[in-house]
Amino acid sequence: MVEEETSSSTQDTMIEITEEKKTHILPLSKEMKLEENLEIQFSSLQLKHFPISYRNFSSMEKFLEIIPLGTTDVQVGEQILHNVTLRAFVYKNFRLLELKTREFRFAFSAELFDNVFFSREAFLQYEISPDLNNPRLENIFTLFQNIFHGAKIVFQYNDAQSELSISNEIEAFKFSLLSSSLEKYQNQIASILSKKEKNFSSLKNSFYELEILYYYLSGKTFYDGWVNAKFPKGDIHSGDSVQFVRTISYPFQRLSYDIRQTITLRQDLGNIGNGDTIQLNRKSASILLEAIEK
Known part of the structure; x- marks a missing residue:
């Protein structure tokens, strides 16, 4: 009987630990820093937007x-x-x-x-x-x-x-x-733009944002990558899972939607320490792109 009670107690503890784990969906805010590897490819070369x-x-x-x-x-x-x-x-x-x-x-x-x-x-x-x-x-x-x-x-x-x-x-x-x-811009993106928007060098979006639009238009709406991030801890605990969500807007007249990007860490958080912020370096992630109406 003692063994059964111990086993039952262990199972209850495991259930409690499992139930404590949460998935946190974090919309990108000014207090957060987030870059995925495709974005880092451009920023590391100091390629933001025009002029160059x-x-x-x-x-x-x-x-x-x-x-x-x-x-x-x-x-x-x-x-x-x-x-x-x-x-x-x-x-x-x-x-x-x-x-x-x-x-x-x-x-x-x-x-x-x-x-x-x-x-x-x-x-x-x-x-x-x-x-x-x-x-x-x-x-x-x-x-x-x-x-x-x-x-x-x-x-x-x-x-x-x-x-x-x-x-x-x-x-x-x-x-x-x-x-x-x-x-890519001339072959895929320019077809949805007005005549005034045809010149690549006149665009206001970043090179990374245009690459994301190209991904979506060419059917690449899900891909794997990695992220660097720094964000407030809040009520996040070790073992929780995290999703980052941000919306990329495009000013093109003929484009009726923006792109919502959902970045999901492929592993739960490990030891996040006792500080007020969490910092992640080269954490594996999956990235989903969806169109949302403007």
């Missing part, structure tokens, strides 16, 4: 002098850029050579020695003009991919000539990703 600009040195660095060098044609790989304005930006500890057209500004570390320009592959800065039409934007993305893949940058100005190339795998991947986003 980047520098790999501090904004506190101020140039001391700008030296105009004139206008000339520049060959990048097999592509020729006409009427490129050349300028040198002199900083305290380095110099940048800038190539400027109507579509972009691109500056990188360079030195002039014996009338020959040499690249130093240290500092760079670029900015792509806003509101370019899609063919021109596609051309710029391809150009930047070629530059960062090490294509020769050739020009001659007065008695000086260039002997330049830059290799940067991360930046090359960035513009490969942008080219892919533009292609």
Whole structure:
């Protein structure tokens, strides 16, 4: 009889523990930080939305002098850029050579020695003009991919000539990703947009949000990934399960719905500590996309 009572007591305890576990559905709020791996792919490359600009040195660095060098044609790989304005930006500890057209500004570390320009592959800065039409934007993305893949940058100005190339795998991947986003936009998303919304560079949504819309339109409404998150603990306990819910809105006139994203952790929470917040790193999750009427 004692054994039966002990067994029964253990079962009751197990039932109580099971019943204490809860599933918490957490709408995304300002107090929370959440990124899934697809989103991190864009944010880690500093790709948020248009306009596109980047520098790999501090904004506190101020140039001391700008030296105009004139206008000339520049060959990048097999592509020729006409009427490129050349300028040198002199900083305290380095110099940048800038190539400027109507579509972009691109500056990188360079030195002039014996009338020959040499690249130093240290500092760079670029900015792509806003509101370019899609063919021109596609051309710029391809150009930047070629530059960062090490294509020769050739020009001659007065008695000086260039002997330049830059290799940067991360930046090359960035513009490969942008080219892919533009292609997806033109093939899948642009069909639902008005004429004024056709230009990829004029859109206000983030690149990640456009990727989510592409996923939904192409039928990929459920996928696996992982998340980083930080959020208030509230009444959440170790062993509970968590779902995050957020809505992504799109301002497109012909799109009658937004996308609701439900991110479900694939495992219950482990030890969450005694603090007021919970932090998750690379936690496996499943992600569901649903259309909701505006």
